[in-house]
Structure formats: C-alpha cells, structure tokens
Amino acid sequence: MARLVVVSNRLADPRKTAAGGLAVALADVLNSTGGLWFGWSGKVIEAEQGGAPGEGQVHVHQAGSVKLVTVDLSREDHDAYYVGYSNGVLWPVFHYRLDLADFDAGYIDGYRRVNQLFARKLLPLLQPDDIIWVHDYHLIPFAAELRALGCANRIGFFLHIPLPPPLILAAIPGHDWLIRALFSYDLLGFQSKADLAHFTAYAQTEAHAQHVGDGRWRAFNRTVQASAFPIGIDVEEFEALTQAPEAREMYERMKNEYSRRKLLVGVDRLDYSKGLPQRMRAFRELLNSYPDTRKSATLIQIASPSREDVSAYNDILHELESLCGSINGNFGELDWMPVRYMHRTVARARLPGLYRASRVALVTPLRDGMNLVAKEFITAQDPADPGVLVLSRFAGAAEQLREALLVNPYDTAGTAAAIHLALQMPLEERRVRHQALMQNIRRYDVHWWCDSFLDSLAEARSEESGTAWLRL
Numbered sequence: 001m002a003r004l005v006v007v008s009n010r011l012a013d014p015r016k017t018a019a020g021g022l023a024v025a026l027a028d029v030l031n032s033t034g035g036l037w038f039g040w041s042g043k044v045i046e047a048e049q050g051g052a053p054g055e056g057q058v059h060v061h062q063a064g065s066v067k068l069v070t071v072d073l074s075r076e077d078h079d080a081y082y083v084g085y086s087n088g089v090l091w092p093v094f095h096y097r098l099d100l101a102d103f104d105a106g107y108i109d110g111y112r113r114v115n116q117l118f119a120r121k122l123l124p125l126l127q128p129d130d131i132i133w134v135h136d137y138h139l140i141p142f143a144a145e146l147r148a149l150g151c152a153n154r155i156g157f158f159l160h161i162p163l164p165p166p167l168i169l170a171a172i173p174g175h176d177w178l179i180r181a182l183f184s185y186d187l188l189g190f191q192s193k194a195d196l197a198h199f200t201a202y203a204q205t206e207a208h209a210q211h212v213g214d215g216r217w218r219a220f221n222r223t224v225q226a227s228a229f230p231i232g233i234d235v236e237e238f239e240a241l242t243q244a245p246e247a248r249e250m251y252e253r254m255k256n257e258y259s260r261r262k263l264l265v266g267v268d269r270l271d272y273s274k275g276l277p278q279r280m281r282a283f284r285e286l287l288n289s290y291p292d293t294r295k296s297a298t299l300i301q302i303a304s305p306s307r308e309d310v311s312a313y314n315d316i317l318h319e320l321e322s323l324c325g326s327i328n329g330n331f332g333e334l335d336w337m338p339v340r341y342m343h344r345t346v347a348r349a350r351l352p353g354l355y356r357a358s359r360v361a362l363v364t365p366l367r368d369g370m371n372l373v374a375k376e377f378i379t380a381q382d383p384a385d386p387g388v389l390v391l392s393r394f395a396g397a398a399e400q401l402r403e404a405l406l407v408n409p410y411d412t413a414g415t416a417a418a419i420h421l422a423l424q425m426p427l428e429e430r431r432v433r434h435q436a437l438m439q440n441i442r443r444y445d446v447h448w449w450c451d452s453f454l455d456s457l458a459e460a461r462s463e464e465s466g467t468a469w470l471r472l
C-alpha cells in the first residue's frame with residue numbers, strides 16, 4: 001500500500017491512546033505504511049524573536065515508524081490564519097453563525113499565506129506515489145497550493161465541520177475562491193448527506209459544475225468525487241476504556257455520590273455551536289414544568305476551555321455561568337444543587353465512568369459536524385440498564401442515531417419535554433433503543449470511516465494529469 005501522508009492543523013502522537021479516536025484510527029494506517037503526519041507545531045514566534053510572515057522552522061520527530069513533521073508560525077500568520085480566518089470566519093459561517101463572523105479582509109491573505117507555507121514545506125518530503133489526506137477547514141486551499149507547485153499526487157480532503165447551504169456560504173467574501181480550491185482534490189469527504197447536498201447544490205448553482213455520475217462533479221477543468229463518510233469512534237478502544245480501573249472507579253464514585261438522584265450529563269468543548277445556554281434553559285424549563293424532577297434530576301455539565309482568544313467564547317462563558325448560577329439560586333436546596341458546571345476537561349480515561357453513571361446525556365448542539373460525545377455515551381452504557389441519549393437534530397450524528405430522542409434545541413419547551421421522557425423511559429424501551437444505536441455505532445466505527453475514505457481515494461482520480469492543475 002502507498003505511503004499515507006496526513007495533513008492537519010494540529011497533530012497528536014499516534015502512540016498515545018490519550019490522543020483519542022482519530023489519532024488512534026490514523027495511527028493504524030500511518031504505522032502500517034510508514035507514514036508522515038504534517039501540520040502546525042503549536043508554536044508561535046513573535047516578530048521580536050524573528051517570526052516573519054510566510055516563514056516557519058520545520059521540526060521532524062520520529063514516533064515509531066511514523067514521521068511527525070511540524071512547522072512554527074509567526075505571530076502575524078497565526079493571528080490571521082488560525083484566530084482570524086479559520087476560527088473567526090470559517091468556523092462561525094460553517095456553523096450558520098453569520099452574526100459572529102469577522103470578515104476582516106486581511107485574514108484571508110494570512111490564511112492563504114500559511115497554506116502556501118505548508119505546501120512549500122511539505123512538497124520536498126513527498127514521494128511520487130504518496131497518498132495525501134488533508135483534514136478540516138484550516139486547510140481548504142492546501143491541495144490547490146500543492147498543485148500550483150507541481151504536485152500530482154492523489155489528494156483527499158475531509159471536512160470535520162458542517163458545510164452550510166450555498167446562500168450562507170455566499171456570505172463569505174471570496175467564497176468562490178474557497179470552493180474552487182476544493183476542486184483541486186480528488187476526493188471530498190463530508191460528515192453527512194446534508195453537508196454533501198449543500199456541496200452539490202453549491203457546485204451546481206454557483207460553480208456551474210456538471211454531474212458526471214457516481215458523485216463525481218466537473219468544473220474548472222477538474223473532476224472531483226464527493227461523498228459522505230460519517231466519522232465514528234474506536235468502539236473497541238472505548239469499550240476497553242469503560243472496563244478499565246479509572247473509569248470503573250469514576251462510575252462507583254458517581255453512583256455513590258448521586259445514589260438518590262438521576263444524573264444528566266453534558267460534555268462539550270465550550271463553544272457557541274454546542275448550544276449550552278439553550279440546554280440550560282431547557283433544563284430550567286424541565287424543573288419548572290415537571291415538579292417530579294425537582295430534588296431528583298442533577299445535571300453535570302463539563303465544558304472544556306477552547307479558543308479563549310476569540311471574543312465570542314468569553315460571551316458564552318459568562319452567559320453559561322450566569323444561567324447555572326440562577327438555576328441553582330432559584331431551585332437549589334440545602335441538600336440538592338440542580339446543576340454542577342465545570343469549566344474544564346475531564347481525563348479521557350474517566351469519561352466513560354461519568355457517561356455510564358448517567359441516566360441521560362444531553363447532546364444538543366445548534367449545529368455540529370458529527371458529535372462524537374453522542375457515540376461515546378451510548379458505547380459506555382450498560383446494555384442491561386442503559387441511559388438515554390437526547391440528541392439535537394442539528395448534529396451530524398442525528399442522521400445515523402435515529403433511535404435517540406431527537407430534539408430541536410431552539411425549542412425550550414419541546415427539549416424539556418424530551419428530557420422528561422428520557423428520565424421516565426421504561427427499561428425495555430431503553431434497551432431496545434440502545435441496542436439499535438449500538439449496532440449502528442459499531443458498524444460505522446472510526447476504522448470503517450478511515451478505510452472507506454482511503455478506499456474511495458484510491459479509486460477517485462481526476463482525468464487530468466501533469467501540469468493541467470487548476471491555478472488559484
């Protein structure tokens with residue numbers, strides 16, 4: 001098999017299981033092909049220390065048979081490419097939040113400059129039959145930049161976040177440049193059929209692409225294959241983690257501590273796409289409208305810090321803290337606090353214990369590419385007495401996990417009613433739903449995702465070759 005080259009904004013050491021499902025899945029293929037993983041080192045070099053736009057030192061580490069190659073970024077590049085364009089424009093717009101996007105014209109230049117820098121640094125390390133797999137919104141123009149340097153390798157792209165409909169995409173100044181850049185890939189992978197449909201709608205209406213059969217689209221003198229590959233988790237790894245001592249100990253502790261309560265759990269990165277304030281309002285509505293839940297329902301909400309350099313994150317942090325405070329102030333008793341909110345990350349080894357001790361999981365994003373917490377929660381359950389998943393219809397996972405209780409997170413009363421139903425659900429119904437959900441999660445696990453993407457990439461190939469690549 002050809003060598004796999006993975007390109008993503010950040011890397012994880014594939015030998016460390018704490019890195020999580022994606023690193024574990026990629027590690028298999030990277031290890032077996034003696035692969036290379038390329039991306040940003042995480043280091044920012046200030047101008048006074050010599051950090052210059054479009055420049056960056058390269059570091060090479062050998063992790064077993066896998067080569068990890070990283071590049072430093074200058075302060076100016078980091079602020080424009082990462083904070084400005086990736087997280088200040090693409091993240092909000094792709095999550096349908098035009099109101100939060102900061103279309104500062106300078107960002108796009110930095111975004112392109114870093115993609116060019118990465119392409120320049122990777123090119124000399126490539127072998128002619130390497131297969132290149134690029135990940136996520138930070139790197140949309142990466143293949144186009146590689147092609148401009150003469151790279152003729154097979155290149156695939158997977159978008160981990162949603163792709164919005166054409167009219168939302170069209171709000172981005174330079175959207176035509178971005179989508180045109182996608183046509184430099186041989187294969188485009190999306191999380192859901194809905195995202196794929198948005199791509200094809202854009203391709204037809206804005207790029208005037210022609211469908212040439214089997215999900216292949218032709219425009220700009222290039223043909224690209226576009227498909228949905230819903231990402232999964234490493235089920236076996238997560239099951240083993242659930243049975244390991246740290247998770248068991250966490251489970252026992254939670255069961256003892258909350259023996260008289262029914263636990264609800266939320267585990268998210270603190271991000272406005274995750275619908276945390278809406279979730280709190282639904283929980284408050286539950287306590288208001290269903291008095292039987294008072295003194296019994298306890299919501300543990302873990303929100304791990306993320307991207308605190310973007311101002312919208314501070315707003316969500318304060319809103320969430322204030323909602324939790326008011327719910328506890330209004331409903332709390334001396335021996336019962338309805339919400340336990342923690343702004344931190346839970347160690348991965350303990351997460352399954354927390355999930356298993358919970359009767360209900362609240363996974364209610366306003367928009368989410370997939371949401372792996374939903375799949376982890378189901379996997380960690382005891383099949384004989386499983387908990388219930390309350391899942392937003394706007395998470396990519398909702399396309400697959402039809403036996404969850406699907407909710408509209410904007411509908412406070414409707415979500416509260418679904419949470420109440422989940423808390424009351426009889427054992428037999430919980431078992432039937434859990435079994436069906438588990439079947440799907442097991443079948444479409446992260447290895448299926450990885451294998452099916454790479455199999456499709458091996459088959460997808462534009463008719464063009466040599467130097468006929470699209471120039472941006």
Ligand code: ADQ
Binds near residue numbers: 020346
């Ligand atoms: P994320 O937005 O980061 O990822 P998600 O898929 O929900 O979202 O979570 C990724 C991982 O982070 C999960 O393994 C989860 O356990 C862990 N995690 C989240 N919050 C945590 C916390 N507070 N403490 C400990 N661990 C926590 C992006 C897209 C998603 C898509 C993934 C994968 O936004 O839609 O599912 O990529 O493609």
